[in-house]
Amino acid sequence: MRAGKLVLLFLAGGLFGMGLTVSGMTDPARVIGFLDIFGAWDPALLFVMAGAVGIYGMGMLILRRFAGVKLSSAAASPIDRQLVIGATIFGVGWGLGGFCPGPALANLGALQIEALLFVPTMAIGMLLAQRFFGADRE
Amino acid sequence: MLHHYTLWHALVGGILIGLASLLATALSGKIPGISGVFGRLLVPATPDKAWRSVFLFGLIGGAALSFALWQSAALFRPMRPLLIMAIAGLLVGFGTRLGGGCTSGHGVCGVGMGAKDSIAATLIFMATAMLTVFIYNRVVL
Numbered sequence: 573m574r575a576g577k578l579v580l581l582f583l584a585g586g587l588f589g590m591g592l593t594v595s596g597m598t599d600p601a602r603v604i605g606f607l608d609i610f611g612a613w614d615p616a617l618l619f620v621m622a623g624a625v626g627i628y629g630m631g632m633l634i635l636r637r638f639a640g641v642k643l644s645s646a647a648a649s650p651i652d653r654q655l656v657i658g659a660t661i662f663g664v665g666w667g668l669g670g671f672c673p674g675p676a677l678a679n680l681g682a683l684q685i686e687a688l689l690f691v692p693t694m695a696i697g698m699l700l701a702q703r704f705f706g707a708d709r710e
Numbered sequence: 711m712l713h714h715y716t717l718w719h720a721l722v723g724g725i726l727i728g729l730a731s732l733l734a735t736a737l738s739g740k741i742p743g744i745s746g747v748f749g750r751l752l753v754p755a756t757p758d759k760a761w762r763s764v765f766l767f768g769l770i771g772g773a774a775l776s777f778a779l780w781q782s783a784a785l786f787r788p789m790r791p792l793l794i795m796a797i798a799g800l801l802v803g804f805g806t807r808l809g810g811g812c813t814s815g816h817g818v819c820g821v822g823m824g825a826k827d828s829i830a831a832t833l834i835f836m837a838t839a840m841l842t843v844f845i846y847n848r849v850v851l
Contacts (some may be wrong), residue, residue: 573761581737581761585768586775588730593776593783595723596715601787604750607836607843612803616720619815622730623724629822631732641736649810651830656740658809659816663835668844670789673806674744677766678785681774681776686788690799696801698749705808 591679595620600670600686607667654705713781731819734765744769745806767790809835 586669596602596616605614635641665671671679671690679687734742738761747765750756777784790798806812811820816835818838820828 573758577737578761578764579769581734582764582768582771584730584733584737584742585765585770586772587726587733587768587774588728588765589731589769589772589774590776590783591726592769593723593773594726594780595720596726596782596785597723598773598783599785599787600789602715605788607839609840610844611847614719616715618796619717619720620724621825623721624728624818625724625822627725627728627822628731628734628818629824630803631728632735632823635732635735638737641739641811643735643739643741649827652825655809655827655831656834658799658805658807659831659834660804660805662809662844662851663838665801665803665805666835667815667839668801668846669795671795671798671802672744673748673802674769674814676802677744677769678773679758682784682786683753683772683776684786684788685792687796688788689792690795690802691786693796694803695724695748695752695801696744697800697805699752699803699806700808701807702749702753 579689588674589681591624591680592674595623597672597676598678602673603675604667605644607670715729715782727814727818728822731814737761738765741811741815741819742813745812745820746815747811749803766829775805787800799840807833 592598597620602614602616606617669690676687676690677695680691731742733747747762751759811831816828816831821832
């Protein structure tokens with residue numbers, strides 16, 4: 573990959589990290605407040621989802637139709653047992669800690685002890701899935 | 711103004727996440743879900759490690775920058791003991807790789823493109839996360 577492209581991907585990562593922090597996704601109390609629908613529910617993350625999904629969906633329509641952008645994995649994977657079990661386990665972990673992968677990495681930028689602990693165990697979990705279940709679907 | 715969190719922060723932050731994902735998709739030709747970008751970096755045989763590392767370093771750098779700039783972005787209220795965080799990390803890592811995505815790959819990109827598997831995965835992990843918080847708050851707390 574050309575150096576110019578890598579610089580742009582660094583900037584895209586930076587934009588992603590700013591989005592995560594500005595939106596409140598990096599604050600575990602806000603995430604758990606959103607997930608606590610039977611308690612003091614905090615709807616803020618619905619707005620994060622709406623903004624992100626809306627922009628990405630519209631943008632991809634335009635990119636695919638007018639710029640001819642093709643994805644190496646354009647066909648959707650089937651809804652199989654791995655997907656159902658994987659999503660179930662991920663949800664339990666997300667609800668337990670209030671971190672999903674992006675916000676956990678972003679909090680490394682503040683050297684939060686929770687992130688310094690969570691990211692290595694997340695890497696171990698990923699390696700286990702990849703090693704024993706060949707989990708490598710897009 | 712920027713120091714107090716409002717729903718505008720949620721919306722603007724979401725739009726930034728969408729734009730960043732769009733830019734990364736156009737440049738890499740891949741769906742830039744964070745669990746996939748990070749998980750494949752851990753596999754020695756992955757051929758395209760350069761853009762993955764650069765993207766994630768950018769993510770951490772961008773986060774560090776906005777933590778320094780805005781109080782509302784730097785707000786961090788830990789909710790769980792460290793042992794629970796370590797277990798949560800294991801489950802998040804394992805589950806996202808087995809299920810093929812996380813909140814960004816399935817939740818933002820897949821749902822944004824109307825992919826059925828991503829919509830199913832997102833509904834499942836939202837439901838089990840909500841159930842987990844419900845049980846934790848009543849049983850543990």
